[in-house]
Amino acid sequence: MKTYLQLEDGTLFEGMAFGYKGKDVVGELTYNTAMVGHQELMTDPSYYGQLLVFTYPLIGAYGFNLSDEQSPEMQLRGVICREKIDHPNNFRYEINVDNYLNYHKVPGIYGIDTRALTRYLLEHKTVRGVITQKPKTESELKELLDDLDLSRGIFDVTCEEEKHYPGKGKNVAVWDFGARKSLIDYLKIHNCSITQYPAQTSFDKILDAGHDLLILSSGPGNPTMAQDIISDIEQILGKIDLVGIGLGAQFLARALGCGIQHVHRHKGEEAILDLKTKKIYRSYQNYQYGLMDEKAIEPTFINLLDKTTAAFKAKDYPAWGFMFQAEEDPYNGECNFLLDERIGE
Secondary structure (H helix, E strand, O other), rough: OEEEEOOHHHHHEEEEEEEOOOOOOEEEEEEEOOOOOHHHHHHHHHHHHHEEEOOOEEOOOEEEEEOOOOOEEEEEOOEOOOOOOOOOOOOOOOOOHHHHHHOOOEEEEEEHHHHHHHHHHOOOOOOEEOOOEOOHHHHHHHHHHHHHOOOHHHHHHHOOOOEOOOOOOEEEEEOOOOOOOOOOOOOOHHHEEEEEEEEOOOOOHHHOOOOOOOOOOOOOOOHOHHHHHHHHHHHHHEEEEEEEEEEHHHHHHHHOEEEOOOOOOOOEEEEEEEEOOOOEEEEEOOOOOOEOOOOEEEEEEOHHHHHHHHEEEEEOOOEEOEEEEEEEEOOOOHHHHHHHHHHOO
8 A cells, every 4th residue: 555754854765565554643753773672662762752763674583472562552653664574583572563553553654765764864863753654744744733633642651650670689660761671671680679660659758768879760842841850850950869761861960060962873782981981882772862061071972973972881970871872782782881880789
């Protein structure tokens, strides 16, 4: 079935529909350069409300299963790729990409020139669009885009109620702004006593529980649009050890007084440099807001592509931030040692 990706300036890409069919979806476009891990990306809550472009030209080659999901539901609005594989070959394969998207009621479009589309996205800060079976008029497109509101994303993807996972190790709180399953799995593997709090939880309640460490999770959205949470984090500084991951690191940086700026290219596997040891590590990144006015922090890792801060330590508080997915592989992640240091491993 022929279908279209229409961008907010009217630019039109023609392709073929797959996954869930029969509805138009509107979202903010983003991309990722990963060659593998596509299922994990599709179910990462950080992609809430987005149309995800895969720059790697082929997805679905090793199939999908119901074990590697990072959240129970897909939070993205649509998937865009060059080519898909309908007959995967992998011993863990349970379902192909077409049926997987249909299962989650998420539409996809393939046959798109994803190189041209990614170049377009790199030239523009924020791009919205619609996947549709029929191109929209200018007024129809404007009406659809005007209705798109992603400002409350963290409250849509957070856990519905407080959760506790018993353990005999460090007593860790996770403030859930869209936490990936891999973070909870990592803490379970290290036998931590875990309490997962919804995003709307008051900071007083978290502090009164007497945790050893508070992790500010990753999640979706612009970190400048959650000032209430940033103000809460300001009240916590110095009262408990803090670790921020992804959006959580951006919240932490804002609470410390850093500014935020739009950055490109942090959308996949990228090399980071440990400023202390001079060793280079592979990291997995998914963010478009970097740091500026960094007087209150000490960078500990930088991104080798653009020399921006990839991780930092607060100068005056026991607080650490990792812009990348520090727990991307709970078992064998190359950067797991950074979280190991924080939980006493």
